Amino acid sequence: MAFDVARVRGLFPALGDGWVHLDAPAGMQVPEQVATAVATALRAPVSGPGGLFPASQRAAAILDAARRSIADLVGAKPAGVVLGPSAAVLLQRLAEVVSDTWVLGDEVIVSRLDHPANVAPWRRAAQRSGAAVRWAEVDIETCELPEWQYRDLIGERTQVVAVTAASGAVGTRPDVRQIAELAAAVDALVVVDASYAAPFLPLDITAMGADVVAVSATSWGGPPVGALVFRDPALLDRWPSVSLEPTAKGPERLELGPHAYPLLAGLIGSVDYLAGLDDAAKGPRRERVLTSLGSVKAYQAGLLASLTTGLRALPKVVLIGDAMRRVPAMAFTVNGIKACDVVDHLRERGVCAFEDPGTHGVFAVLGVGEVGGAVRIGLAHYSKADEVDRLLAAVAELD
Secondary structure, rough: OOOOHHHHHHOOOOHOOOOOOOOHHOOOOOOOOHHHHHHHHOOOOOOOOOOOOOOHHHHHHHHHHHHHHHHHHOOOOOOHEEEEEOHHHHHHHHHHHHHHHHHOOEEEEEEOOOOHHHHHHHHHHHHHHOOOEEEEEEOOOOOOHHHHHHHHOOOOOEEEEEEOOOOOOOEEOOHHHHHHEEEEEOOOEEEEEOOOOOOOOOOOOHHOOEEEEEHHHHOOOOOOOOEEEEOOOOHOOOOOOOOOOOOOOOOHHHOOOOOHHHHHHHHHHHHHHHHHHHHOOOOOOHHHHHHHHHHHHHHHHHHHHHHHHHHHHHOEEEEEEEEEEOOOOOEEEEOOOOOHHHHHHHHHHOOEOEEEEOHHHHHHHHHHHHOOEEEEEEEOOOOOHHHHHHHHHHHHHOO
């Protein structure tokens, strides 16, 4: 494995601003090759697909390449890749069509760990149909999402199990495979939001046991494009089409309106960027993605260990959660100091971090709002050891 963080940092023009960007949970900075791909597509003649002239054929080629790029990322077939403006929009669209046949007494299972993008659409769909919403709870000490509870939650009336592959708030990675096996026993649809996992972990939709995986390209430095990936493309014919085109088939059935082709060109460039994170990676793009993200995982593990150990050594800092399996995103509080004041202190020292008031989602369950909120940070591909040291030094000044 050959992950060279100095080389990777050279791919990001935005890092020249001098700030320590620990704001990755909100989306990574954009690498040069993605910006160039978007700009190039904007300058080229591109029309809608379906014509015989070059501009139309170029649009069709971009769309096909975008589907193939996401398929390579997730380990799926291009025919099962639905593209749209964001994962949140696509999950809302999916919930609307999936719930079309729900009746009173049906059930959907969501988790306290998930981002609202994979919770709110299912709650709204349940409310419309009279279905019940059942909640999987987190362990308040570790922020784990125990899979054993799903044995009681999943029943014969369960229609959908929605769960995250990784939390962008506290970093927890649930055992999706075990949850999916329980759901498969009652033929429930398993919808996995992998937006926060995709930048850091090799993904395999089959190994996960997911029926649908959602990803958001902004999470790894791509353009504002989302995708739903279906393990079995035939599932797309099970539900009503939302397309404005009466002849739409396959993934087009869940795509509404024309695509932003320059952004799709950037999406392709962003997956190529992921495939090249390890400059020793060889073979087809899928193999290079797996190799590169394996190298990222190993590199991030060392940085995350240093960050975790350093924060725990500070007497006034309390880390939120202690999951065994995690991505490099975390939250903490500083005793006696509100999160907004901590974030302002970090800003003055050139460190990007977010404040969460603790009134919604997993933080509300943990009671974080009662102690003044939480500080959220996350590592990116371009994070390095001295940036972790700058954060730790800045937080230590608060003691």
